[in-house]
Amino acid sequence: xxxxxxxxxxxxxxxxxxxxxxxxxxxxxxxxxxxxxxxxxxxxxxxxxxxxxxxxxxxxxxxxxxxxxxxxxxxxxxxxxxxxxxxxxxxxxxxxxxxxxxxxxxxxxxxxxxxxxxxxxxxxxxxxxxxxxxxxxxxxxxxxxxxxxxxxxxxxxxxxxxxxxxxxxxxxxxxxxxxxxxxxxxxxxxxxxxxxxxxxxxxxxxxxxxxxxxxxxxxxxxxxxxxxxxxxxxxxxxxxxxxxxxxxxxxxxxxxxxxxxxxxxxxxxxxxxxxxxxxxxxxxxxxxxxxxxxxxxxxxxxxxxxxxxxxxxxxxxxxxxxxxxxxxxxxxxxxxxxxxxxxxxxxx
Numbered sequence: 001x002x003x004x005x006x007x008x009x010x011x012x013x014x015x016x017x018x019x020x021x022x023x024x025x026x027x028x029x030x031x032x033x034x035x036x037x038x039x040x041x042x043x044x045x046x047x048x049x050x051x052x053x054x055x056x057x058x059x060x061x062x063x064x065x066x067x068x069x070x071x072x073x074x075x076x077x078x079x080x081x082x083x084x085x086x087x088x089x090x091x092x093x094x095x096x097x098x099x100x101x102x103x104x105x106x107x108x109x110x111x112x113x114x115x116x117x118x119x120x121x122x123x124x125x126x127x128x129x130x131x132x133x134x135x136x137x138x139x140x141x142x143x144x145x146x147x148x149x150x151x152x153x154x155x156x157x158x159x160x161x162x163x164x165x166x167x168x169x170x171x172x173x174x175x176x177x178x179x180x181x182x183x184x185x186x187x188x189x190x191x192x193x194x195x196x197x198x199x200x201x202x203x204x205x206x207x208x209x210x211x212x213x214x215x216x217x218x219x220x221x222x223x224x225x226x227x228x229x230x231x232x233x234x235x236x237x238x239x240x241x242x243x244x245x246x247x248x249x250x251x252x253x254x255x256x257x258x259x260x261x262x263x264x265x266x267x268x269x270x271x272x273x274x275x276x277x278x279x280x281x282x283x284x285x286x287x288x289x290x291x292x293x294x295x296x297x298x299x300x301x302x303x304x305x306x307x308x309x310x311x312x313x314x315x316x317x318x319x320x321x322x323x324x325x326x327x328x329x330x331x332x333x334x335x336x337x338x339x340x341x342x343x344x345x346x347x348x
Contacts, residue, residue, distance in 0.1 A: 004107040005065070008072060008099075013062050015053055020046050026064055029071035033094035037129040038327070040154070040302065042261040051233040056225045057081060057216065058090075063111060065095075065104055072099040075108040077115055082222075084214040089121040097134075103346075105138055110343050116336045123333055125210065130328045142342045144334035147210035153323035154304045157265070160321065162294070165287040172284030178245060179276075181284055183292045184238045186231060192240065193220035195249040203271045208308035210331055234258045237296070239288035241272070241281045250276040253285035255293050257300070265293055267305035270314060282317055290321075 004010060015023065023046055031043040044052070053062065058078040065073035073095040079088060091112045095104050112124055126144070128135040172181060188196050197218040204215030216222075230236070234256045241251040251272035255265050272281045290303070305323060307314050 004110070005103050008065050008067050008102075008104060010063055010065050010075075010107060010111065013064050015050060015062060023049065025070045026074070029096060030074060030094065032096060033074075036097070037131055037329075038152075039131060040264070040304075040326075042258070042263060044258075045260045048233040048258060048260060051229060055229050057222065061115065063108065065099075065108070067099060072096050073104045073108065075111055077112060079119070079121070080216060082217045084216055086120075087122045087212075088125050089116045089119060089123070091124045091126045093126070095134075100134055106343065106346055109142065109339060113336055113339045113343065122336050124336060124339060125331065125333050127329055127331050130330070139332050142334060143338050144332040146330045147333050148208055148308060148331040150306050150308055150329045150331070152304065152306050152326050152329060153318055154302055154326045155318075155322045155324065157294075157300050157303055160290065160294075160303070162291070164320065165290055168280070168283040168287035169291060172280070172287075176241075176279035176281055176284065178243065179241055179250065179279065179281065179284075180244055181239055181241050181288050183288055184240060185292075185296070186236060187224070187227060188238070188240075192249055193224055196220075196240070196252070197223040199249050199252055199271065199273065202273050203269060206274060207271075210333060230256075235297075236268070237289050237292050239285040239292070241276070241285050243276065249273075251281045251285055253282070253289040255289045255303075257293075257297055262297070262299060263301050265297065265300055265303040267303065270305075270317070282313065286317055286321075 013026070018026075027044060027046050027049045030049065031041075034044070035041045053076070054060070057080065059081050060076065060078040063075040064071050065075075073093070076092040078090045079085065089112065093105055093108050093112075116122070116124060124144075128139050130136070173179075197220045200223060201215050201218040204218075227236075236254060236256050238252055238254040240249050242248070243250045253270040254268045256268050257265055270282055270286050272285075293300075304326070305318060306329070307318065
């Protein structure tokens, strides 16, 4: 694609086709943008960037904007590869601070609109962080609307109340007779894959999501592929609550730690199937995963998690554990027709 901003070139890249020397400057620019959004962020390695940007489950395109001194911005486009959410195109735009207010984001929005038209998709879905005021200004200018606020919370691991977690774990069997908890490191056992896939479907189905969002068609085979890719760049601990009568998973709490960052544990999810709620299972699995992490991942400083502001039960657990708000990520949407109208106003 030819340049559409004076002094810059916009080109499509295929990440698996790039060697490390070609990818490293792109990763460096992406890490700078990521650090502005997430102030404690530890840089992704080139290998981690490859892993996390080519995860199974999505059809993806990647664009890089380059100036005189290297990468200045990026555009990532994706949509689910299983036929769900056929009207949506997910869009991620990032521009380095010194290259803003030069029309780059607008040019990338134009590229996203063209892709959406080619694909027959009518809505662009993206995200913004309250740590980047320029993003809020751009979202307001183009007329996008917020659909969901996700609050990122953090606690210092040294401040965790281990006695509280041990009590939650100790009280679990009495509060929930007929259930047990097993803790898995890495890939799930084969006999639990289908049941865990069902939990992921329930998680997406019941979690606060933008209006009209459809959950993925999770299967054991896809979960094994998706998780296997993720484990190339991170370690995982998953506490799984099992209903003893059926042997089926009823909930989980999962912690991760990136291979290149031993300072931080991140909570990927804590959830309980609605059919099994009301038994304090969330506390039990949360405690089990955290206590295992203290045993096998020593020396970390932070544990971080994200929650929708409407998820009151999980917020209550996290507040009891000492989590505090750090920043907010908001999901936003913009109709393709409205985006085209904005672009027309800028070109006119």
